[in-house]
Amino acid sequence: MATTVSDVIIERLKEWGVRRVYGFPGDGIGAFDGALGRAERRDREAGAEGIDYIRPTHEEICALMATAHAKWTGEVGVCIATSSPGGFHLLNGLYDAQMDNQPVVAIVGQQGLDALGTFTQQESNLERVFQDVACYVHTIVSPAQAQAVVDTAFRTAKARLQPAVVIIPHDVQAMKAVMPPVAHWVSRSSRTPVSTRITPDAAQVRRAADVINAGQRVTFLVGAGARGATDEVLRAADLAGAGIITALRGKDVIPGDVPHHSGQLGLLGTLPSLHQVNGCDTLVMLGTNYPYGEFLPKSGSARGVQVDIKPEQLGIRYPTEVNLWGDVKATLEALLPLLEPKEDLSWQRRIADEMRGWEREEEAEAMVGYHDGANPRRFFHELNKRLPDRAVVTADAGTTADWYAHHLRLRRGMRGDLSGRLATMLAAMPYAVAAKFAFPDRPVVCTIGDGAFQMLGMNELITVKKYLSRFENRQLVVLVMHNDDLGQVSWEMRTEDADPVWRTAQDVESVDYAGYARLLGFQGIRVERDEDAAAAIETALTHDGVTVIDAIVSRSIPPLPPHITKEYAKNTAISLLRGDPFELDVIRGSAAALAAEGIERVKGALHLGKDGTV
Numbered sequence: 068m069a070t071t072v073s074d075v076i077i078e079r080l081k082e083w084g085v086r087r088v089y090g091f092p093g094d095g096i097g098a099f100d101g102a103l104g105r106a107e108r109r110d111r112e113a114g115a116e117g118i119d120y121i122r123p124t125h126e127e128i129c130a131l132m133a134t135a136h137a138k139w140t141g142e143v144g145v146c147i148a149t150s151s152p153g154g155f156h157l158l159n160g161l162y163d164a165q166m167d168n169q170p171v172v173a174i175v176g177q178q179g180l181d182a183l184g185t186f187t188q189q190e191s192n193l194e195r196v197f198q199d200v201a202c203y204v205h206t207i208v209s210p211a212q213a214q215a216v217v218d219t220a221f222r223t224a225k226a227r228l229q230p231a232v233v234i235i236p237h238d239v240q241a242m243k244a245v246m247p248p249v250a251h252w253v254s255r256s257s258r259t260p261v262s263t264r265i266t267p268d269a270a271q272v273r274r275a276a277d278v279i280n281a282g283q284r285v286t287f288l289v290g291a292g293a294r295g296a297t298d299e300v301l302r303a304a305d306l307a308g309a310g311i312i313t314a315l316r317g318k319d320v321i322p323g324d325v326p327h328h329s330g331q332l333g334l335l336g337t338l339p340s341l342h343q344v345n346g347c348d349t350l351v352m353l354g355t356n357y358p359y360g361e362f363l364p365k366s367g368s369a370r371g372v373q374v375d376i377k378p379e380q381l382g383i384r385y386p387t388e389v390n391l392w393g394d395v396k397a398t399l400e401a402l403l404p405l406l407e408p409k410e411d412l413s414w415q416r417r418i419a420d421e422m423r424g425w426e427r428e429e430e431a432e433a434m435v436g437y438h439d440g441a442n443p444r445r446f447f448h449e450l451n452k453r454l455p456d457r458a459v460v461t462a463d464a465g466t467t468a469d470w471y472a473h474h475l476r477l478r479r480g481m482r483g484d485l486s487g488r489l490a491t492m493l494a495a496m497p498y499a500v501a502a503k504f505a506f507p508d509r510p511v512v513c514t515i516g517d518g519a520f521q522m523l524g525m526n527e528l529i530t531v532k533k534y535l536s537r538f539e540n541r542q543l544v545v546l547v548m549h550n551d552d553l554g555q556v557s558w559e560m561r562t563e564d565a566d567p568v569w570r571t572a573q574d575v576e577s578v579d580y581a582g583y584a585r586l587l588g589f590q591g592i593r594v595e596r597d598e599d600a601a602a603a604i605e606t607a608l609t610h611d612g613v614t615v616i617d618a619i620v621s622r623s624i625p626p627l628p629p630h631i632t633k634e635y636a637k638n639t640a641i642s643l644l645r646g647d648p649f650e651l652d653v654i655r656g657s658a659a660a661l662a663a664e665g666i667e668r669v670k671g672a673l674h675l676g677k678d679g680t681v
Contacts, residue, residue: 072213073102073240076174076233079217080118082258085145087119087136087504089129091156093149095189096176098240100147121504121534124526126153128497130160130173131486135494135501137169138484139459141295143224144171150178150237151191159491161200161230166488167316168292168356168377170224172231173197179238180208193234202229206236210245211253218256226261228377263376266401267391275372275389276405282349282370284414285309288332291316291487292354292375296396297479300353301325303399308409310347310418312340314355315472316487323476326419333362334628335472338428339421352387354395356380358488374398429473434597438655440621441597443548447474447514449601450546453608455510456480459502463495463515465555467548469626471514482506492516496524499545500531503538510542510608518553518575520545525583531613532587544607545584545615550622551575558626565638567647584615595619623653 076099080088092100103120110117123129126148133144144164148157154175164171175197177183178190197204203223207213220231247255266272279285285307293300297320304311304327311328313321315335321328329339344350344364352373357363363385371387374395381390391398433448447470454460454475460483462471468485477483482502486494499513515524528545535541548554553573560566560573581591590610594603594617607614628635643650 071098071102071240071244072207072210072235072242073099074106075210075213075244076217076235077102077106077118079214079258080145083217083221084142085118086116087121088145088147089121089123089132089136089501090147091122091126091129091149091153093153093176095150095153095178095237096147096174096235096240097149098237099174099176099235102240123497123500123530125523126156127159128523128527128530130157130171131163131491131494131497132160132501133171133173134160134164134167134169135484135498136505137164137171138167138291138498139482139502139505142170143221144169145174146171147174148176149189150176151189151193154193154196158196158200159489160497161197161232163486163489163491163494164230165200167486168228169230170228172220172224172233173201174233174235176240177206177234177236180236181238183236193232197232197234200230201232202227204232204234206234207239208236209239210242211247213239213244214247215254215256218258221258222260226263263394264397265376265393266397267374267393269401271389271391272398272401273405275374275391276402278370278372278389279307279349279351280405280407282307282347283411284347285349285351286343286347286369287311288314288350288352288355288357289317289320290314290353290355290357291320291484292356292377293317293320293395294354296354296399297321299396299399299403303403303406306403306406306408307351308412308415309351310343310415312336312343314357315468316484317355318472318475319477319481319483322479324478326422327415329418329422329425331472332357333359334626335469336362336628337422337425337473339418339425342421343418350385350387352385353399356488357384360384433474436597437621437624439623440550440619441595441600443470443550443618443620443624444474445597445600446546446548446594446604446616446618446620447471449604450512451475453604454478454481454512455608457506457509459483459499459506459509459511461485461495461498461502461511461513463519464490464492465516465519465553466558466626467495467514467516467519469555470548492519493522493524495519496527496545499543500527503531503543504534507538508540510540510544512544512546514546515548516554517547517549517551517578517580520547520580521575521578525580528584528587528589528613528615532589535613541612542608542610543613545613547580547615547617548620549577549580549617550620551577552622554622555626557622561639561642561647561653562635563638565641565645567642567645568649570648579617580615581617584613584617589613589615591615591617593617593619623649623655625653
């Protein structure tokens, strides 16, 4: 029986299907935390399933784990923090949810009602703070209001795929619960979510089918919004004779072994994807808010169709001819009967042929040796060959995202994700730990740079140690790209701003990451040579536990885009002339990578056999 406002909220969370929350305590949320503790004891005594309270090492991690939980499970992620300092720490993770369209509810403490607006300790205008990040933010100021605020937060987060924030003053948390009365100004709310299975108007679906049927070189650009519609996308592509490109967060939506799936597009993409976009006459965007318009077809060169559950994101990247507001799966189910099978599949075959050549290029790049450390591409290449079925892979912002995009081919049943539009550093670790809670029977691999690992990633190994016994499959591999450099930023300085690397800002203090893992009781492996990468990956993936691979890699290997622009080359050259401290290493690294690419492109152009004959 609920006796306080906090008890009411906890029961309502259960009714909304919440079984796990990520929280960090503090006095501003103290009465609510106390109620969670009492509920945990009651549920344990009754043998009932209660709410699993997971406490990481930082509130930012709580919000990132809640976002990851939403991504992995499709459920609403929930994070909890105390008043001002804890609430402020949530913001980065909540922006990750906002920008990647994920339903998250944050429950945040506040000072007592009488203290609001009086400049007391840890009291601030939290509604104003969260107004930009949340689709709904409200403070519960009376017991009769609690149910409606919680219901509205969950319903809105789920419908709009955005974070919502519920603020509870400390004294309200402990107030006596009341049932909302039948009275003026009192809302008696429903705990039923809204349906998001939206199908566009039949006439609009027909228009989209006509555009696709008229195309001879159709390309599907597929994003994370198409998750759950893999079979429908593949069937539609087969009928339309379409090639498939995936946005980075849509990487696991389409299996990497589909021959006419050419991977990602853009700076982290493939040359076949770039050629596909430049050569297509019809572009179909499915559940993606792909942000890099410079890599999309020139205006007017291709007809466009877009499908998205977020209406504000329709027609914003490319001048599409038909914009369908709807769930991708439901919309494709309506569209499929209207698609006419293509007899000429030469477009698909061309993409598949070019993709096979690109795979050879990437393998050649992974095999290049460097004198100042191992090749980071080699580790991802070897990981790709050994990824176990149903593996979950996370990537961090920075060059690890490049290698993840270039070298990993996620098969059907695998999952992969990262902080997308926000691209925040350190997300790979909380994403990986949240994946272990979401999928306790599956192996998880976290790929992360040393700069991101030092931010809060190392802390989360402590969280893993705390909860490891809960996981049926205890395999967690943390692959740290150890180059003592904020690598992506270093290359952006060179290629975007024509500036040499500024070591004062860019250097990362070297740490024995393998030794740190062993200090916590985990397996730690230090790798300094390319030829040892495969054995390290093999050892980690056969170990029943946590492994940190401390990969000592070169900081001079460029994350080469599929097409190097004049500006990219010019800026890099200028940065080196201005006294880049790693000038010779960068020149050697770039030359070696370009040479590997060039040899394979020449072979592909000449159709050389393995023995070198034409």
